[in-house]
Amino acid sequence: MTDANDHTQGETSDGVSDNGEADGTGSHELGLDVSPESDGNGSDDPIDEILRDEPDDDTEEASRGLFDDLLSGEPIFEKKEVLRPSYTPRKLPHREDQINNMATILVSALRGDTPSNILIYGKTGTGKTASAKFVSEELESTSTKYEVPCEVEYINCEVTDTQYRVLAQLANKFVDKNRAAIDRTIDEYETILERAREDPQILEGTEFTSRSELRTEIESLTDKRESFTEVPMTGWPTDRVYNSFFDAVDYRERVVVIMLDEIDKLVEKSGDDTLYNLSRMNSELERSRVSIIGISNDLKFTDFLDPRVNSSLGEEEIVFPPYDANQLRDILEARAEIAFKDGALTDDVIPLCAAFAAQEHGDARRALDLLRTAGELAERDDTDHVEEDHVRQAQEKIEIDRVVEVVRTLPQQSKLVLFSIILLEKQGVHNINTGEVYNIYKRLCDEIDADVLTQRRVTDLISELDMLGIVNAVVVSKGRYGRTKEISLSVPLEETETVLLSDSRLGDIEDVQPFVQARFDN
Numbered sequence: 374m375t376d377a378n379d380h381t382q383g384e385t386s387d388g389v390s391d392n393g394e395a396d397g398t399g400s401h402e403l404g405l406d407v408s409p410e411s412d413g414n415g416s417d418d419p420i421d422e423i424l425r426d427e428p429d430d431d432t433e434e435a436s437r438g439l440f441d442d443l444l445s446g447e448p449i450f451e452k453k454e455v456l457r458p459s460y461t462p463r464k465l466p467h468r469e470d471q472i473n474n475m476a477t478i479l480v481s482a483l484r485g486d487t488p489s490n491i492l493i494y495g496k497t498g499t500g501k502t503a504s505a506k507f508v509s510e511e512l513e514s515t516s517t518k519y520e521v522p523c524e525v526e527y528i529n530c531e532v533t534d535t536q537y538r539v540l541a542q543l544a545n546k547f548v549d550k551n552r553a554a555i556d557r558t559i560d561e562y563e564t565i566l567e568r569a570r571e572d573p574q575i576l577e578g579t580e581f582t583s584r585s586e587l588r589t590e591i592e593s594l595t596d597k598r599e600s601f602t603e604v605p606m607t608g609w610p611t612d613r614v615y616n617s618f619f620d621a622v623d624y625r626e627r628v629v630v631i632m633l634d635e636i637d638k639l640v641e642k643s644g645d646d647t648l649y650n651l652s653r654m655n656s657e658l659e660r661s662r663v664s665i666i667g668i669s670n671d672l673k674f675t676d677f678l679d680p681r682v683n684s685s686l687g688e689e690e691i692v693f694p695p696y697d698a699n700q701l702r703d704i705l706e707a708r709a710e711i712a713f714k715d716g717a718l719t720d721d722v723i724p725l726c727a728a729f730a731a732q733e734h735g736d737a738r739r740a741l742d743l744l745r746t747a748g749e750l751a752e753r754d755d756t757d758h759v760e761e762d763h764v765r766q767a768q769e770k771i772e773i774d775r776v777v778e779v780v781r782t783l784p785q786q787s788k789l790v791l792f793s794i795i796l797l798e799k800q801g802v803h804n805i806n807t808g809e810v811y812n813i814y815k816r817l818c819d820e821i822d823a824d825v826l827t828q829r830r831v832t833d834l835i836s837e838l839d840m841l842g843i844v845n846a847v848v849v850s851k852g853r854y855g856r857t858k859e860i861s862l863s864v865p866l867e868e869t870e871t872v873l874l875s876d877s878r879l880g881d882i883e884d885v886q887p888f889v890q891a892r893f894d895n
């Protein structure tokens with residue numbers, strides 16, 4: 374818990390110094406970036422004060438204030454945003470093949486044909502989202518350049534995770550676009566109408582023969598515009614939402630590429646109806662065409678798809694393999710160049726980040742996190758360079774942050790099971806078995822009035838904790854007594870306990886000693 378707080382605080386104060394350095398003059402951005410501190414204070418804000426007083430050139434001394442030292446003491450980062458997940462790099466080393474592959478398939482959209490659907494998969498942090506966004510930006514800018522109607526819609530299905538919401542979001546995007554396009558045409562026509570009043574000749578250059586014809590057209594466009602209504606985020610029957618999307622897309626000729634990122638989350642949560650509906654649209658659309666790019670961290674999700682959906686979605690498959698340590702090194706070097714001050718990194722830092730992240734299934738996100746966190750830790754140490762040891766500390770910190778997050782969001786029953794294991798470990802019990810966990814678990818449930826699950830269910834919850842990497846459970850054979858599990862904690866005990874106790878109900882358990890004692894009574 375404390376760790377999580379520390380982290381956020383670190384970020385805020387880092388943000389202050391960070392941006393100030395980022396662009397020499399930077400006063401404007403600086404003012405924005407410190408908003409957590411300046412919130413609601415209007416002109417009393419000390420930062421504002423400093424900025425307003427800031428001299429045009431180097432007559433500084435007079436105005437040195439609260440934040441000046443923080444600003445000047447920025448020896449590590451040049452532009453930290455570059456290391457954050459939200460930053461989209463312009464260059465993606467070691468993804469040339471995948472990017473070219475995508476482009477080769479999607480280029481048909483620029484020729485007015487329907488590109489094959491694409492399924493992209495690979496583990497987290499292998500550059501899928503970054504590459505897909507890069508390609509879609511290129512596609513859209515090229516389509517603008519050559520004036521071919523091609524549009525890309527990106528949806529993150531981890532956030533938008535039901536059929537209703539996916540369709541509603543798509544519908545609303547096209548409703549908005551259509552309305553804006555109609556508005557532009559109406560404006561144009563009204564100008565002509567106005568000018569034609571003085572000079573009827575003007576109509577000769579148009580498809581209209583009279584002002585009244587033009588007026589009728591404006592009316593019909595206005596009606597059309599009214600027919601495109603926003604879909605509310607809940608409440609309509611799904612087929613009405615689908616029809617809205619359908620009509621909005623088909624309003625004019627265009628090729629639409631729908632990018633469904635984290636598509637496995639959508640299927641897991643809401644089944645494959647969305648994909649089924651989207652993939653059969655082309656047979657009914659008259660003017661437009663739709664093509665789908667699905668991005669998944671997990672290929673297994675295709676097992677849950679209707680075979681028709683599966684073969685349609687997987688017309689083309691592109692795999693993003695994990696990065697190896699050398700590739701991660703290249704990626705980090707390119708980013709570090711922009712993110713850090715010259716000479717801020719000692720030689721071992723990048724190779725070590727790359728090596729750690731390579732162990733973590735070649736995850737570039739992890740590698741970047743490590744590098745950024747190492748930099749922040751060095752900053753807090755008040756040194757002007759990042760060293761190997763900062764990377765090791767960063768690795769530990771990220772691991773603890775991860776555990777804290779996983780444990781914090783566990784369902785309550787799992788928390789009780791985990792708490793039981795912790796209590797046993799604290800008591801110095803080794804090779805904890807399921808029965809022992811269950812006995813303590815039952816008593817904890819009694820104490821806080823929670824439902825008591827069967828031992829079978831508790832065994833399942835232990836397996837889940839094992840899969841999350843929180844405990845380690847090995848099955849051992851006890852000869853004719855059957856088999857049992859030997860369980861041990863695989864995360865730091867104290868931090869984990871702190872997180873569990875921060876749950877208000879578990880925090881109510883005051884004296885846990887008697888429960889643990891129970892183990893020896895049974």
Ligand code: ADP
Nearest residue numbers: 458465466497498499500501502503704737738
């Ligand atoms: P995924 O979608 O596969 O989980 P992302 O595309 O989100 O992975 O990549 C994770 C992070 O790593 C992002 O910050 C991204 O910018 C960065 N990244 C991934 N691959 C590369 C690459 N080849 N070059 C530069 N940065 C990369």
Ligand code: MG
Nearest residue numbers: 501502503634
């Ligand atoms: Mg992604």
